[in-house]
Amino acid sequence: MIRVPAAPAGRLSDAWRYCVGTGRLDLALRRDYQDSLALVRREIGFRYIRGHGLLSDGMGVHRPYTWRGARHVRHSFTYVDQVVDALLALGVRPFLELGFMPGELASGERTVFWWRGNVTPPRDWKEWAELVRATMAHLVDRYGLDEVRTWPVEVWNEPDLPDFWQDADERAYHRLYEVTAHAVKEVDAALQVGGPALSPAADGWLERFAEFAERRDVPVDFVSRHAYSSGPAQHVPFGTHQTLAPASALLEQFAAPRERLRGTRLAGLPVHITEFNSSYRPDNPVHDTAFHAAYLAPVLVHGADHADSFSYWTFSDVFEETGVPTALFHGGFGLLTHRQVKKPTYHLYAFLARMGRELLARGEDHLVTRHADGRVTVLAWAPVDASGATPGPGRHRLRLSVPAGPGEVFVRRSTVDEEHGNARTAWQRMGSPRSPRPHQLDVLREAAEPARDHRRLPAADGRVDLDLTLSRHGIALVELEPVEDQAPPWWDERRLLGRDPE
The missing domain is CATH 2.60.40.1500 (Glycosyl hydrolase domain; family 39)
Known part of the structure; x- marks a missing residue:
């Protein structure tokens, strides 16, 4: 016993629901996406949401044109406004990720995912900086400076992997970060900018990022990385199977940034795990199982000991990185399937949402x-x-x-x-x-x-x-x-069928 x-031993942290992940942001224009987000907001209460593709072609922000023989760029925020309006109406704020590269600004044609996010550096760094400034200035103008100051701004996604950043060119990423961070701060010095959004496989990147930031005096307001516990992919048609490390491996990954940044200029900054899950594949059936909920329970309960937030990847199976799902249960990342069918891990989060704040x-x-x-x-x-x-x-x-x-x-x-x-x-x-x-x-x-x-x-x-x-x-x-029993003194269950209990 x-x-x-x-x-109480203290307060129970709710770092587990600070943020949740999502598919590319233009999916937020869809009804099933918004219905799903409304459900998880109501029953779980995530405060922020992070997804890819804010600046990708699907959002239509970067719109170059030629007029009288000269090249110009119009920045269009039609879809950005619809997406952000929808998120805020549901009570969820954006955790902004600046990426991927607009096709007309990209230096190459390398893309990732079924929806072809461009992962090459800009061919014109000045034009990229103007795009970042215009985007942040528009958000400030539309939603107010006090509001947008609460939105973390992350620079790119997993640049240590060649799938997400051409050749995993570390020096090129440092330049991207520096140009981007300064462009954000030119809009307002109090806007939060950070990175480098590393994958679990990154080796030495975080320490070198800290050295670069100090050497170049680059603004960094928070540090981000990702955490997954699965092994190499074993592919089957429309699916993937993988080995899993113990759940403690995820907690070790959560703890790694603070351990590695000791003694650097970045020590003491907030640490955001902006993606985590067991498998990094959106077609691994383990995501749909009761096993998965029990596996992740100790991670959610103990994760705040190591990071300021850890964002489950993702809230819904409305997600198309490897194409449109071919079945309702297909191993998607989501807490919900399409059509808002709850998975066991959904209930793990919903149970936590019903816990008290005093930790016993x-x-x-x-x-x-x-x-x-x-x-x-x-x-x-x-x-x-x-x-x-x-x-x-x-x-x-x-x-x-x-x-x-x-x-x-x-x-x-x-x-x-x-x-x-x-x-x-x-x-x-x-x-x-x-x-x-x-x-x-x-x-x-x-x-x-x-x-x-x-x-x-x-x-x-x-x-x-x-x-x-x-x-x-x-x-x-x-x-x-x-129990505060308010049954009247004359009540007796034996009277239900009219019998005299005497």
């Missing part, structure tokens, strides 16, 4: 908090074997002695595991339809809801004993509230 202290206890399989009104909440999960060498235990038992008021306590439990809150299981049983019919979608949404039960438990000496058993790959939210 684990005895949970009555006195944390462990390798539980988190206990208290709300301001005295309600106690417990998040529990069954540890998993990420190696796949074993299926993991069929049952996981957790016994807690939890502080409570006098008398009895109302206990509500919500459970997700292989059989509950797991639409993928129902989808497979109905034959894995690639395009479920409307009635099948209704069944899947119903199957996606957690199992819920409730009971009353006695409190003794201001404590309640909880004996929780979780199934394999299970997570559970348990909410405890003192």
Whole structure:
């Protein structure tokens, strides 16, 4: 039996919901995208959203033209305004990523993704700086300086990988960062700019970025990198399978920037993990499973010990880096499938959103908090074997002695595991339809809801004993509230059928 202290150990950080990732930004023009974002905003409460492609051709910002024999550039913000307006209307702010290169400004033709984001340096650095200044100035003019000062501005995405930055040219990225950061600051010195948005594979880049920033006196307001725990891709048609490192590997990656920047000018800056997940592939079925929720539970619970934010990649399967998905469940990054079917990892976030702010206890399989009104909440999960060498235990038992008021306590439990809150299981049983019919979608949404039960438990000496058993790959939210019994004194269940209890 684990005895949970009555006195709080501090405040529970909500760094886990500071930001969430998304597909390219022009997808925000779609109804299913906005419906999905509205749902996660309402039930989880993400505050920022980060995605690629703000300056790519799909957003139509950079519009060169020729007039009277001379080349000019018009900066058009038609789609930018629609996207940002939609985000703000839903209560989510943009975490801006400046990229990729507009085709008419690019120095080469190398692209990434199905939607062909250009990853080459600008052929005209002055024109790139003007594009950055015009974009930031427009945002300030439209949304106000005080508002835009709260939006982090990240320079590019994973420049240490040749897929995302031509030849992974470090010197060229340093120049891009310097030109971009100064252009942002020319609009307003208090705008937040940072990077270098490195992949987990970056070796020595962060230390050299710090040295470059100090040597060139380049503004850096925050540091960013990404974290994934999967091994090499094993491809099958329309899918990928990978080995996974233990979830602790993600926490180690979260911690790496602060460790590597000790003694540098960048030490002490905010650290944002602007992408994280298990697999870096948008077609890995592990993302859709109950295993995934249990696997990531300790990461979300302990991640704030190492970083100021860590952004789940991504909130929705409305995402097209490898093309349009060919099935409802296809291993997409999202917490939601298309058509807003919730995945088990969605519930992990939704459970955390219902936790209190007073931290009472944390462990390798539980988190206990208290709300301001005295309600106690417990998040529990069954540890998993990420190696796949074993299926993991069929049952996981957790016994807690939890502080409570006098008398009895109302206990509500919500459970997700292989059989509950797991639409993928129902989808497979109905034959894995690639395009479920409307009635099948209704069944899947119903199957996606957690199992819920409730009971009353006695409190003794201001404590309640909880004996929780979780199934394999299970997570559970348990909410405890003192019972204030207002039933009238004459009520007797035995009278329901008119019998005299005497």
